Amino acid sequence: MEKITRLVGVEWNVGRTGIIAPRGVLEPVQIDGATITYATLHNPADITRRDLRLGDHVMVHRAGDVIPRIEAPVAHLRTGDEQPIVFPEVCPRCGSAIDTGQERWRCEQGRNCHLVASLSYAAGRDQLDIEGLGATRVVQLVEAGLVTDLADLFALTREQLLELERMGATSTDNLLAAIDTARTRPLSRVLCALGVRGTGRSMSRRIARHFATMDHIRAADAEALQQVEGIGSEKAPSIVAELAELSELIDRLAAAGVNMTEPGATPPPAADAGDTAGTTEAADAPDAGPLAGMTVVVTGAMTGPLASLSRNQMNELVERAGGRSSSSVSRKTTLVVAGEGAGSKRAKAEELGIRLATPDEFALLVADHLD
Numbered sequence: 001m002e003k004i005t006r007l008v009g010v011e012w013n014v015g016r017t018g019i020i021a022p023r024g025v026l027e028p029v030q031i032d033g034a035t036i037t038y039a040t041l042h043n044p045a046d047i048t049r050r051d052l053r054l055g056d057h058v059m060v061h062r063a064g065d066v067i068p069r070i071e072a073p074v075a076h077l078r079t080g081d082e083q084p085i086v087f088p089e090v091c092p093r094c095g096s097a098i099d100t101g102q103e104r105w106r107c108e109q110g111r112n113c114h115l116v117a118s119l120s121y122a123a124g125r126d127q128l129d130i131e132g133l134g135a136t137r138v139v140q141l142v143e144a145g146l147v148t149d150l151a152d153l154f155a156l157t158r159e160q161l162l163e164l165e166r167m168g169a170t171s172t173d174n175l176l177a178a179i180d181t182a183r184t185r186p187l188s189r190v191l192c193a194l195g196v197r198g199t200g201r202s203m204s205r206r207i208a209r210h211f212a213t214m215d216h217i218r219a220a221d222a223e224a225l226q227q228v229e230g231i232g233s234e235k236a237p238s239i240v241a242e243l244a245e246l247s248e249l250i251d252r253l254a255a256a257g258v259n260m261t262e263p264g265a266t267p268p269p270a271a272d273a274g275d276t277a278g279t280t281e282a283a284d285a286p287d288a289g290p291l292a293g294m295t296v297v298v299t300g301a302m303t304g305p306l307a308s309l310s311r312n313q314m315n316e317l318v319e320r321a322g323g324r325s326s327s328s329v330s331r332k333t334t335l336v337v338a339g340e341g342a343g344s345k346r347a348k349a350e351e352l353g354i355r356l357a358t359p360d361e362f363a364l365l366v367a368d369h370l371d
């Protein structure tokens with residue numbers, strides 16, 4: 001069966017072996033009773049050869065359950081508004097160079113692509129914040145065979161690092177010190193660094209605050225996880241399953257001295273202590289802290305005692321102080337911390353009559369919770 005629809009986008013996916021494959025995003029079209037929104041595009045050379053452009057009307061072919069493929073642009077339907085398809089310049093997953101020598105493009109990291117990407121993510125500012133461990137250094141460690149997963153990072157020795165190229169005594173000591181500091185990050189950061197699907201920065205913080213320790217998180221079943229705001233019946237089982245798969249890695253991280261507790265959080269009461277669901281929920285809302293029951297939005301540049309905090313660290317601070325952080329202003333917002341250059345969010349807060357605070361005023365309010 002063939003149908004004509006429009007090509008509205010191209011996604012570049014990286015496979016297990018590092019093959020970078022384009023996938024066409026289509027205006028949804030019904031073929032054989034199925035709604036088709038994606039189709040195979042083979043490789044960049046093929047796109048060039050057929051002169052496909054974004055916005056083109058394309059012939060989509062589907063045979064049985066095989067992934068549909070895009071046949072050809074329908075040239076006479078062109079309007080002149082079609083745009084060229086942009087090819088990636090670096091690997092879309094790990095940022096390394098791309099080997100374009102073959103028709104099928106491949107990340108130069110090959111099978112290590114995923115490892116490089118996940119280690120770089122774990123070392124990132126909003127996760128373990130390991131200074132000096134950028135993508136280039138990660139690639140070096142992986143290529144030298146020194147690191148095959150996150151836990152290996154914490155086992156690196158001075159001798160191993162000194163043998164690497166462009167790694168002098170000073171950078172070695174700095175990196176080791178940064179890795180050591182990473183051991184002390186709150187549980188929310190460690191959880192986020194694991195890269196479990198559906199647990200980005202703010203979800204990791206919510207989970208960590210709710211359960212307080214990694215042991216409690218790991219002991220939770222899907223039902224217990226759903227007590228955390230924002231985790232539904234679909235997400236909960238997949239988080240439980242992924243954490244179970246990471247079990248050995250988490251054990252090794254803990255053995256390497258990585259912190260597995262969330263400062264200031266108290267674990268939920270044990271499920272077998274005869275609690276009803278209602279009281280468990282109450283325990284989720286921390287009644288301690290100056291921001292208890294408040295939803296706080298931070299906007300603009302922070303100054304004074306808060307000047308060095310990233311937006312993620314500000315959100316962590318809000319939650320440590322008992323509040324909820326949010327990125328958009330609505331009627332549910334209780335307080336907007338408006339720094340220099342605050343624009344539309346500040347205006348909206350004024351319009352809705354929501355309480356505003358300067359960074360200095362806010363710093364006083366949460367003084368007990370500043371690190």
Ligand SMILES: [Zn+2]
Pocket residue numbers: 014018091092093094095096107108109110113114
């Ligand atoms: Zn890659």
